[in-house]
Amino acid sequence: MQWQIGNLTVTRIEEMIGPMFDPVRFFPDYDPAVFEQHRDWLYPDHVEEATGRIIASMHSWLVETPHHKILIDTCIGNDKQRMPYKNWHQMNTPWLQNLKQAGVSPEDIDYVMCTHLHVDHVGWNTRLDNGQWVPTFPNARYIFSKDEFDFWKHERETQAEETFAQVNNQTFDDSVLPIMHLADLVEGETELIADLLRICPAPGHTPGSIAIELSDSGSLGVFTGDICHHPIQVALPEWNSAFCEMPEQARATRRNILNRCCDAHALVLPAHFGGGFAGHIRESGKGFRIDFD
Ligand SMILES: [Zn+2]
Incomplete structure (x- = not known):
């Protein structure tokens, strides 16, 4: 569950993992023949054999x-x-204990960054x-993209109080607004920590999505958020999820970031x-593949 980027350590803190989504609903371009074509690496780590549902962590x-x-x-x-979303409703997972097991308490966190x-x-x-x-992290600065915050603030002010809008609105009310006194909004490409941590605009999945680049001693790590939800989108960068707000922009950003990570x-x-959760991107056919580390 740990990776090194130069001398820096990255640890995965799990909330849950499992066959969460029906690919027919998740991918507007879903084609079962594509899953068959990629069967050798997709099953069982990324698609559940028995149900055909895609695995999400x-x-x-x-x-x-x-x-x-x-x-x-x-x-x-x-x-x-x-x-x-009844599987996400009133959850009670040991995520906070998992963080503590990694040797870190909430008070120790200096920055909380949300890709969107x-x-x-x-x-x-x-x-x-x-x-x-x-705030779960009382001593942290919370770092968001200003474009992203402005987009959801506008949605919050204009969306009707029904079904999916309601989930977005509640999310904004209970998980964003209560920490805004600790938040910094960033615009454009921003170096948050000199020579180490850089924020790069990556619009498409949402208008203000960001990618986060971490570099040390000649090694680079890129936190890509939901630019790719599922590894099939590495193989087929033109496949969006049903949750990509700007479909054309999402495709262009996905290909750009995959190219950058590959190069x-x-x-x-x-x-x-x-x-394997994290890996290296290589060119493959008309798209890419990911080799998990
Ligand atoms: Zn997501």
Whole structure:
């Protein structure tokens, strides 16, 4: 569950993993023949044989440098009202214990970074304390893209209070607004820690999605958020998920980032891949493949 980028350590902090989604609903371009064609590496790590459902992991990435402890993406969280997503509703997972088992307590975290503000990337920003949503990481700066924050703020002000809008609105209310006094909004390409941690705009999945680049001693790691939800999108970069807000832009960004990671021999650390969780991108056919480390 640990990777090295130069002298820096990255640890996967698990919330849950399993056959979470029906590919027919998840991928607008889904074609079972494509899954068959890629069978040798897709099953059983990335697609469940018995049900055909795609495997998704919910995890955060903990980055430890000599001076900082950084958390990237904060999963779904406990106790949140998330209907109609009944599997994510009022969860009670040991995510916080998993973080502590990695030797880090919430007070130790210096930066919390969310690649975007979807429900499964902001949950542990807050925890329930006596009926109030309070910051889980009281000593951290929370780093968001300004474009992303502005987009969801506008949605919050204009969306009707129904079904999916309601989930987005509640997410914004219980996991984003309560920590805004600790937040810094960044715009464009931003070096958060000199020569070490860089934020790169990666719009498409959501308007303000970011990729996070970590470099040390000539090694590069890229946290790609939901630019690719599932490794089949590495093989077929034109496949969007049903949750990509800007479909054309999402395809262009996916291909750009995969090209960059391929050329730079970067370790890619996506938000939801199962199997080996992180790996290196190589060119393969008209797309790419990922070799898990
Ligand atoms: Zn996600």
